[in-house]
Amino acid sequence: MTLTGMSNRIRAAVAACLCIAALGGLEGCSLASEPGDDASTAPSPTSPSPIKVVATLNQWGSLAEQIGGSAVQVTSLLSSGSGDAHGFEPDSQDIKALDEAAIVLVNGAGYDDWATRHVPSSATIISASQVVGAMDGDNPHLWFSRDARFAVAKELAEAFTRADRSRQELFEGNLATWKQKEQSLEDRMHKFGKEHAGLTYAATEDVAYYLMSDIGFKDTTPAAYRQSAANGEDPSDTALKSFVALLADDRPDLLVSNPQAPDVANDTLTSAAKAHDVPIVEVTEQMPGDCKDLTDWIERLFTRISDAVEDGDSVSGQAASPSTTGASDPDDNDA
Numbered sequence: 352m353t354l355t356g357m358s359n360r361i362r363a364a365v366a367a368c369l370c371i372a373a374l375g376g377l378e379g380c381s382l383a384s385e386p387g388d389d390a391s392t393a394p395s396p397t398s399p400s401p402i403k404v405v406a407t408l409n410q411w412g413s414l415a416e417q418i419g420g421s422a423v424q425v426t427s428l429l430s431s432g433s434g435d436a437h438g439f440e441p442d443s444q445d446i447k448a449l450d451e452a453a454i455v456l457v458n459g460a461g462y463d464d465w466a467t468r469h470v471p472s473s474a475t476i477i478s479a480s481q482v483v484g485a486m487d488g489d490n491p492h493l494w495f496s497r498d499a500r501f502a503v504a505k506e507l508a509e510a511f512t513r514a515d516r517s518r519q520e521l522f523e524g525n526l527a528t529w530k531q532k533e534q535s536l537e538d539r540m541h542k543f544g545k546e547h548a549g550l551t552y553a554a555t556e557d558v559a560y561y562l563m564s565d566i567g568f569k570d571t572t573p574a575a576y577r578q579s580a581a582n583g584e585d586p587s588d589t590a591l592k593s594f595v596a597l598l599a600d601d602r603p604d605l606l607v608s609n610p611q612a613p614d615v616a617n618d619t620l621t622s623a624a625k626a627h628d629v630p631i632v633e634v635t636e637q638m639p640g641d642c643k644d645l646t647d648w649i650e651r652l653f654t655r656i657s658d659a660v661e662d663g664d665s666v667s668g669q670a671a672s673p674s675t676t677g678a679s680d681p682d683d684n685d686a
Contacts, residue, residue: 402514405452407463408436409637410494411479411503413644415456418507420525422518426452428466431637435611436463437583449474454510456503460491475510479503490581492636494645496561497537504529532646536653540566543657550660553597554607555617556580559634562652563607571603586616598623604660606631630659 401424406412412427419425426448429436436458441449449455449469457466459480470476479493480486482502493499508526512519544550544567552563553572557580560570570577575590586594598606598620606624608617610633624631632655642648 399515399517402454402511403452404454404456405448406456407466408458408494410645410648411456411458413638413642414494414500414504414529415454415507417529417644417646418504418522418525419511420521422515422521423511429463429637431635431639436636439463439465441465441469445469453514454507456507458491458493460485460489460493461487462491475514477503477506477510482506490557490560492558492561495559495565495649497533497565499561500533500645501530529646536646536650537565540653543567543653547660550605551601551603552605552607553594553603554580555620556609556612558609558636559607559632559652562634562649563656566653566656568605571597571601573597585614591616591619594620595623598629599627602627602629605629605656608633609635611635611637628663630663632656632659 399422401422402419404412404415404419404423404425406415406425406427407429409427409430412425415423415425428441428445428448429439446469449466450471452470452474454475454477455466455470456477457463457479459478462480467476479499479502480489480491483493483496483499485491485493485499493503504526508522511522547567550566550568551571552568554560554563554570554577557570557572557577563570573590573593576586576594579586579590597603606620606629608621608631621631623629632652634652638645638648642651
C-alpha cells in the first residue's frame with residue numbers, strides 16, 4: 352500500500368468513527384459548554400486518585416496529559432534520549448509501570464509491539480493504529496498525522512471518562528481546549544500550503560510523511576530509496592545515486608533527515624543537499640525534552656519548515672535537552 356493510500360485510509364477510518372459516535376450517542380462524546388473549567392485545579396483531598404497511564408512514547412504521553420489534566424498520572428517509557436523504539440527492551444521498572452497501569456497508550460503498526468506483551472488483562476489498551484485502521488507495514492509515525500491525533504485524543508477522553516465519570520467535564524473541557532489549539536495550528540498549515548502551492552520535499556526516511564502531507568508538500572523521494580528506508584535496509588548504490596541526482600538537478604524545496612539515524616546514506620544525502628543549497632530540516636522520532644507537548648512540538652517543526660522554505664536555510668527541528676522519563680506531576684499537566 353502507498354503512503355498516500357495509507358493517509359487516505361486514516362481519514363476515512365476517522366470519519367467513520369465520528370459518524371458512528373454521533374449516531375450511537377457514545378458516552379463521553381459531548382463537549383462541555385465551558386471547556387477547561389477545572390483543568391488547572393489540583394485534586395482536592397477528597398478527589399479520587401489520578402488514573403495511572405503508561406504511554407510507550409513521550410509524544411503520545413504528552414497528549415494523554417493534555418486530555419487528562421490533573422486527573423491522570425502519566426509515565427512515558429521512551430523519550431528523546433531513549434534510542435530506537437523498534438529495538439527497545441523495557442527494563443524491570445518499565446514492566447512494573449505497565450503492570451500497574453489502568454490505561455496503556457501504544458502507537459501500534461508494528462512500532463512498539465514489545466509493550467503489549469507486558470500489559471495486564473485489567474488494563475485498557477489504546478492503540479493509535481487500531482483507532483485509525485493502520486496495520487503492520489503502514490507508515491507507523493502516526494503522531495504526525497492530524498487525523499490520528501484527533502482520533503486518539505477523542506479515544507483518550509472517552510477512556511478517562513469510563514475510568515472516572517466524576518471528572519467527565521474535566522476531560523471533555525480539556526479535549527475541547529486541545530481541539531482549539533490543534534485547529535489553530537491546522538489553519539496556519541493550510542494557509543501556508545495555499546500560499547506556497549507545489550512544494551516538494553525528499554526525505555532520508557519517512558518519519559515526517561504525515562506532517563509534510565498535512566502541510567501540503569509532495570514527496571519526491573526516489574521510490575527505490577524510499578522502499579529500502581521503509582524496510583530498514585541500506586539503499587543500493589543505484590538508489591543512493593538517484594537520490595543525490597535528485598538533490599542536484601531537481602532541487603526539492605526541503606530535505607528532511609532524522610539525526611537519530613546517522614549512517615553513510617544519511618551523511619551522503621545531507622552533504623549533497625548542502626552542496627546544492629537544499630534546506631535541511633531535522634525531525635526525530637521522539638519529542639524533544641524542551642517541548643511542552645505534542646502540539647507544541649509539531650508547531651515548532653512547522654515553524655522551522657516554513658522558515659526553511661521562505662528563507663532557504665537549513666534548520667534543526669529538535670531541541671538539545673532530553674525529556675525526563677517517568678511519572679508526571681498531575682498539577683503541571685492541565686490543558
